[in-house]
Amino acid sequence: xxxxxxxxxxxxxxxxxxxxxxxxxxxxxxxxxxxxxxxxxxxxxxxxxxxxxxxxxxxxxxxxxxxxxxxxxxxxxxxxxxxxxxxxxxxxxxxxxxxxxxxxxxxxxxxxxxxxxxxxxxxxxxxxxxxxxxxxxxxxxxxxxxxxxxxxxxxxxxxxxxxxxxxxxxxxxxxxxxxxxxxxxxxxxxxxxxxxxxxxxxxxxxxxxxxxxxxxxxxxxxxxxxxxxxxxxxxxxxxxxxxxxxxxxxxxxxxxxxxxxxxxxxxxxxxxxxxxxxxxxxxxxxxxxxxxxxxxxxxxxxxxxxxxxxxxxxx
Amino acid sequence: xxxxxxxxxxxxxxxxxxxxxxxxxxxxxxxxxxxxxxxxxxxxxxxxxxxxxxxxxxxxxxxxxxxxxxxxxxxxxxxxxxxxxxxxxxxxxxxxxxxxxxxxxxxxxxxxxxxxxxxxxxxxxxxxxxxxxxxxxxxxxxxxxxxxxxxxxxxxxxxxxxxxxxxxxxxxxxxxxxxxxxxxxxxxxxxxxxxxxxxxxxxxxxxxxxxxxxxxxxxxxxxxxxxxxxxxxxxxxxxxxxxxxxxxxxxxxxxxxxxxxxxxxxxxxxxxxxxxxxxxxxxxxxxxxxxxxxxxxxxxxxxxxxxxxxxxxxx
Numbered sequence: 001x002x003x004x005x006x007x008x009x010x011x012x013x014x015x016x017x018x019x020x021x022x023x024x025x026x027x028x029x030x031x032x033x034x035x036x037x038x039x040x041x042x043x044x045x046x047x048x049x050x051x052x053x054x055x056x057x058x059x060x061x062x063x064x065x066x067x068x069x070x071x072x073x074x075x076x077x078x079x080x081x082x083x084x085x086x087x088x089x090x091x092x093x094x095x096x097x098x099x100x101x102x103x104x105x106x107x108x109x110x111x112x113x114x115x116x117x118x119x120x121x122x123x124x125x126x127x128x129x130x131x132x133x134x135x136x137x138x139x140x141x142x143x144x145x146x147x148x149x150x151x152x153x154x155x156x157x158x159x160x161x162x163x164x165x166x167x168x169x170x171x172x173x174x175x176x177x178x179x180x181x182x183x184x185x186x187x188x189x190x191x192x193x194x195x196x197x198x199x200x201x202x203x204x205x206x207x208x209x210x211x212x213x214x215x216x217x218x219x220x221x222x223x224x225x226x227x228x229x230x231x232x233x234x235x236x237x238x239x240x241x242x243x244x245x246x247x248x249x250x251x252x253x254x255x256x257x258x259x260x261x262x263x264x265x266x267x268x269x270x271x272x273x274x275x276x277x278x279x280x281x282x283x284x285x286x287x288x289x290x291x292x293x294x295x296x297x298x299x300x301x302x303x304x305x306x307x308x309x310x311x312x313x314x315x
Numbered sequence: 316x317x318x319x320x321x322x323x324x325x326x327x328x329x330x331x332x333x334x335x336x337x338x339x340x341x342x343x344x345x346x347x348x349x350x351x352x353x354x355x356x357x358x359x360x361x362x363x364x365x366x367x368x369x370x371x372x373x374x375x376x377x378x379x380x381x382x383x384x385x386x387x388x389x390x391x392x393x394x395x396x397x398x399x400x401x402x403x404x405x406x407x408x409x410x411x412x413x414x415x416x417x418x419x420x421x422x423x424x425x426x427x428x429x430x431x432x433x434x435x436x437x438x439x440x441x442x443x444x445x446x447x448x449x450x451x452x453x454x455x456x457x458x459x460x461x462x463x464x465x466x467x468x469x470x471x472x473x474x475x476x477x478x479x480x481x482x483x484x485x486x487x488x489x490x491x492x493x494x495x496x497x498x499x500x501x502x503x504x505x506x507x508x509x510x511x512x513x514x515x516x517x518x519x520x521x522x523x524x525x526x527x528x529x530x531x532x533x534x535x536x537x538x539x540x541x542x543x544x545x546x547x548x549x550x551x552x553x554x555x556x557x558x559x560x561x562x563x564x565x566x567x568x569x570x571x572x573x574x575x576x577x578x579x580x581x582x583x584x585x586x587x588x589x590x591x592x593x594x595x596x597x598x599x600x601x602x603x604x605x606x607x608x609x610x611x612x613x614x615x616x617x618x619x620x621x622x623x624x625x626x627x628x629x630x
Contacts, residue, residue, distance in 0.1 A: 121530070121532075122531075122532075149532070151467045152465065152467050152486035153456050153600075170467070171468040176499050177498075180494075180495035180499050181495070183621050184491050216464060216469070217435050245561065246540050246560065246561060248564065281464055281465060285471070304629060307628055310622040311622065313319055313497055314316065314318070
């Protein structure tokens, strides 16, 4: 059975995290992933803290296994959310979009394991220094907000720089990538886009169908000019954004307005015209809807077979 | 000893290619890599065909092992170069920047193995259909001209789509990445930037020193607006290019002029002000000058150890 340092640290069966995707990762999805032996993660987004408390309790009613919550540190309600995690004794928190330093001491005192998402070696080092239990090194092939370095390059460099475990994210859809990331030095993987295929993931059917139809070149990054690059499926909206980005007469506020609220419209309404369908480059590898358990188990099984058979390259 | 389908196909000892970098990959470097058991590759660039013939003969005088030539298909002298490969019975040709269809039949008749560089599944399929012996699937974390998909995502998708062997490129600097790429389904790897560290690589010492000092975030892609994205080390020139790219009053010709001739000035003069120091994202992983043989052997050795020990994740 596949095991690693991160699964031992968190008391989970398999070193497979489900990314805390805004508007998407709720109690139902997180509980299904945790129940399957991975680490399900609820996205706290910028909803209010009572919504988060409800989702945490709902997750607990669905599974007694460890789970996590993702906090977007730029959210106006981040401080409130941070407190809810302590009150509800959430086992794991992952953080994005900022530095969790000011919450660190309280979280650690409460016994919460803090696992920040990092996109560079310098930020990873800083996270280890302030007391992170592990980091998620996320390559720019991921969906949503993206960094610059790819997973293949970021993961080994972060592993070289830190002593705490490193979870790889970005561009991971199957057991081949899990086995590959272990070779790079990672202790596990986090998948976002692949879990959009989970039956327990409440996205509009248009969103899921777009992903199933997507080819390898279906995604595009927009927002590099404004310093907030985001990867999503190509659409008339992203095409307009991409073209306008090179037009200096269009300011950043106008560009931001183009995609504002678009993720919610994609997830809840499947809106063709106003939906902003965030997805990683792995979109082209998605084939059909499955249960979260089928996803977790097939990834782990595939990696186990590859690792067991790896002496076939040696003679 | 590490073996794979591609090493058997080409009669090389190790499945490690040295990328055919323009202005850099000459007979001296290619012969050193081939002599070490990898596949050395001469860059034909857009010099004249007699220069290429001389380099091919020089390579043969330095090693009796297989080697390759990289043809930039957009080069005005591509047709002439294509003929030289036949006259000189070069064992392997890799192609970039275009479709090699018109040369395919003559090359194959001459017994030359053709291995195009691909950046998408559709182009990879086309290359298999017209008779390629293998493809090099190159992720956008590479140096020089870059595609959009990362190695982690491109390689498994190309492997799923083709029956011929796939060599992974982009973001590969050590044995961890070689082992990872084998897990993704690749049959071998191609490294460019890492071979800039080879003692047999004739680049200006400023170029090598810049690479040794580079951090993980040292590279940047410019030229996305013009459709010719190129990755290089950050410099005052690339900063100016990147800023001007979002200024619609600066046209593409002016941008192109900024970096014109810059690679040659980097390689031969190490020019701080006018040099355009192409490099992949792995620049941050380079530590010191070594012989080409040390590079090839340390990569292979590291991968062998990882593959041999891969059952440590299974219990």
